[in-house]
Amino acid sequence: MPSPRRNLEGRPLGASTSSSSSPSSPAHGGGGRFEFQSLLSSRGPGADPTCARLRASESPVHRRGSFPLAGTGPSQAPSAPPPDEDLMDLNPSFLGIALRSLLAIDLWLSKKLGVCAGESSSWGSVRPLMKLLEISGHGIPWLLGTLYCLSRSDSWAGREVLMNLLFALLLDLLLVGLIKGLVRRRRPAHNQMDMFFTLSVDKYSFPSGHSTRAALVSRFILNHLVLAIPLRVLVVLWAFILGLSRVMLGRHNVTDVAFGFFLGYMQYSIVDYCWLSPHNAPFLFVLWNQH
Numbered sequence: 001m002p003s004p005r006r007n008l009e010g011r012p013l014g015a016s017t018s019s020s021s022s023p024s025s026p027a028h029g030g031g032g033r034f035e036f037q038s039l040l041s042s043r044g045p046g047a048d049p050t051c052a053r054l055r056a057s058e059s060p061v062h063r064r065g066s067f068p069l070a071g072t073g074p075s076q077a078p079s080a081p082p083p084d085e086d087l088m089d090l091n092p093s094f095l096g097i098a099l100r101s102l103l104a105i106d107l108w109l110s111k112k113l114g115v116c117a118g119e120s121s122s123w124g125s126v127r128p129l130m131k132l133l134e135i136s137g138h139g140i141p142w143l144l145g146t147l148y149c150l151s152r153s154d155s156w157a158g159r160e161v162l163m164n165l166l167f168a169l170l171l172d173l174l175l176v177g178l179i180k181g182l183v184r185r186r187r188p189a190h191n192q193m194d195m196f197f198t199l200s201v202d203k204y205s206f207p208s209g210h211s212t213r214a215a216l217v218s219r220f221i222l223n224h225l226v227l228a229i230p231l232r233v234l235v236v237l238w239a240f241i242l243g244l245s246r247v248m249l250g251r252h253n254v255t256d257v258a259f260g261f262f263l264g265y266m267q268y269s270i271v272d273y274c275w276l277s278p279h280n281a282p283f284l285f286v287l288w289n290q291h
C-alpha cells in the first residue's frame with residue numbers, strides 16, 4: 001500500500017489539523033508552508049521537491065498568503081494542476097509587490113507633504129491660502145462662471161468655445177464621479193472633511209477632482225485663448241500648485257493627484273475629438289440662441 005503524501009510537518013496531507021482553520025495560520029500562507037505543499041503536491045512522482053521549495057521561497061509575497069490557492073486548506077489538497085501554472089502564478093506576485101511598495105511610498109510621501117492638514121500642522125498658517133486655491137478649482141464656480149459667460153456672449157465663436165468648456169466640465173464631473181464610486185479609496189486619515197459643497201462620492205479621494213479640472217481647464221485655456229506668455233505660465237503654475245495644495249491640505253494622496261492630472265489631460269483630448277460646433281450639434285446652438 002502506498003504511503004500517504006505528507007506535508008513538511010510530517011502530517012499526512014488531507015488530515016485535519018487545528019492550524020488549518022485559521023486564515024492567519026501557516027497553512028494559509030502565514031508561514032509559507034501551504035505554498036510548499038501546493039507546489040510539492042503538484043509536481044507528480046518525478047518532481048524534484050527541492051526545486052519546488054526553492055521556487056516558492058523566491059516569492060516573498062507568497063509567504064504572506066497571496067498565493068491563488070491560499071484560501072484552501074491542506075484537507076483540500078489540489079489534484080495536481082500542471083506545474084507550469086504554478087510558475088506563471090508566481091509572476092503576478094512581483095507586480096503585487098511593486099504595487100504595494102508604490103502604495104506604501106505614496107502614503108508615506110502624502111503624510112509628509114500634508115503640512116497644512118490642520119490648523120496645528122507645521123504649515124497650518126498657510127491653510128487659508130490653500131483653501132482659497134481649493135475654491136479656485138472647485139466645480140461650482142467653474143460651472144456657474146461658464147454659464148454666466150455663455151449668457152453674456154454675443155459671438156458665435158465665443159459661444160462655441162464656452163459650450164465646449166461646459167461640456168468638458170460636465171464630462172469631468174461624470175468621469176471623476178464614476179471612478180471615485182468604482183475605486184472607493186478613502187481620503188487620507190489626516191484630512192479634515194471641511195470642504196465647500198461636495199457630492200456624496202467626494203468622500204472618496206481617487207482621483208482628485210480638483211486636479212482633473214486643473215489639467216483639463218488649463219489645457220483648454222492654453223488651446224483656445226490667446227494669452228501672453230506670462231499668463232500662459234501662470235495658468236500652468238495655477239494647475240500645478242492647485243494639485244500640490246490637495247496633498248498639502250491632506251485631502252489627497254500623491255497618486256490621486258498624479259492620476260487626476262493624467263485624467264484631466266486625457267479628458268481634454270476627448271473634448272477636442274468630440275468638439276461641438278453648429279455643424280455637428282446645431283440643436284445645442286439653436287437652443288442656446290433662443291434664451
Ligand SMILES: CC(C)=CCC/C(C)=C/CC/C(C)=C/COP(=O)(O)O
Binds near residue numbers: 140202211
Ligand atoms: C451640476 C453638478 C452636479 C454640480 C456639482 C458641482 C460639484 C459640487 C462639484 C464637486 C467639486 C468637488 C468638491 C470635488 C472634489 O474634489 P477633490 O479634489 O477633493 O476630489
